[in-house]
Amino acid sequence: MLEPFEEKLGELLETARPAPALSEGWQARAMARMAAVAGKADRKETVPMRRLAYAMAFLLVIGLAAAGMFTRSRRPDGKALLISAAQAMEAANSVHWLLHGTNNDPNSPSGLAMMSQPAEIWVGRRAAAMHVIGPNGVPLMAAGINLDTNEDWDYSAETGVRNSGDLTPVAKQAAGIMDKVCDLYLSGPMGPMQLITKITLTQVQESVTTEVRDGREIAVVTQTGILKTSPRVVRERDVFQIDRETNHLLGMQRYVQAEGSDEQLVQTVEQATYNVPIPADLAPDDAVRKSATVSIQESDKYISLVMSADGKEICRTDAPR
DSSP, X not given: OOHHHHHHHHHHHHHOBOOTTOOXXXXXXXXXXXXXXXXXXXXXXXXXXXXXXXXXXXXXXXXXXXXXXXXXXXXXXXXXXXXXXXXXHHHOSEEEEEEEOEEEOTTSTTSEEEOSSOEEEEEESSEEEEEEEOTTSSEEEEEEEETTTTEEEEEETTTTEEEEEEOGGGHXXXXXXXXXXXXXXXXXXXXXXXXXXXXXXXXXXXXXXXXEETTEEEEEEEEEEEEEOSSSOEEEEEEEEEETTTOOEEEEEEEEEETTSOOXXXXXXXXXXXXXXXXXXXXXXXXXXXXXXXXXXXXXXXXXXXXXETTEEEEEEEEEO
C-alpha cells in the first residue's frame, strides 16, 4: 500500500518550500496525481510497457531523486535540480534517449550488470519507438506505435521480418495505452515518483558541482546510498548532468559496488534530446514486410495491445489499467 509514502509526502508539503523552478499550482497538481494513484491499489505492482522497458531503470533513478524533491533551502540543491529536469521532460513534446540499460546478473558481485547492446528510445504524445542496436549497427529488434498513421509495428533481426498492424479497429484503446506511455515517461516528477515503491536507497547523500561545456553551465548532481544489504552490502552512486539554462537532463551514469568488490558501471544515458521527430520505421531496408493483426486483451491489471500473425502472437504492449 502507498499510505506511509503519502503520509511522508504530506509532512513534507506542510513544511517545505518549493524549488524555484516549479510553476504555480504545483502542490495541487501533485496532490491530485497522488490521490489518483492511491485509488489504484495494485498500481505499485504493475510493470512498464515491455517494449519500452529499457527506459525503466533510468526513470527509477530519477524517481528516487524526486522522492526528496522538497527542500527548506532557498538555494536550489541537487533535489531541486532533478525535479526541474523532470518538469522539463514533462513539458517536452517528445524525448529521445540513447542508453545502456541494466540486467540482473547472478555472476556479478552486485547481482547487476550493464547490457552490452545500447538502446534508443523515443516517446512522444502521439507516437513511441525504440530499437536495440547490434554490434554491426543493425537493429537486433525494433518496435513502435504511431497514432497518426494508425500503425503498430515490430521488427526482429532473428526473422528478418517487419510486421505491421492496423490500429484503426482498436484506435480508442490504443490511444488510451499511449496516454499511459506518456504518463509513465513524460509526466515529470509524479510519474517517476509512482515507481519509488520498486526500489529504495537508504542513507542517501548528495553533492552538486558545476562545469562549463561549450559555453553552457552544466550542473553535475551526484547521489550515493545503500541499494541493498543482503546477501552483501551494495552501494549505489548515480551521477546526473543537467543543463542549467534549459533544465534538460543531458545524461546519467549509475554505478554499484558490492562490499569487497570494485565499483561497476551498470547503466548509462549517453544522450538525451528533446522535441525531436519520432521515427516511423527503424527496420533495415531489406526487411521482409508483412501484415499482422492487432487486438486488445484485458485482465484485472493490464490492458494489452497484442500483435499476431499466422495465428501466433508476435509481441504485446502491456499497460496498467
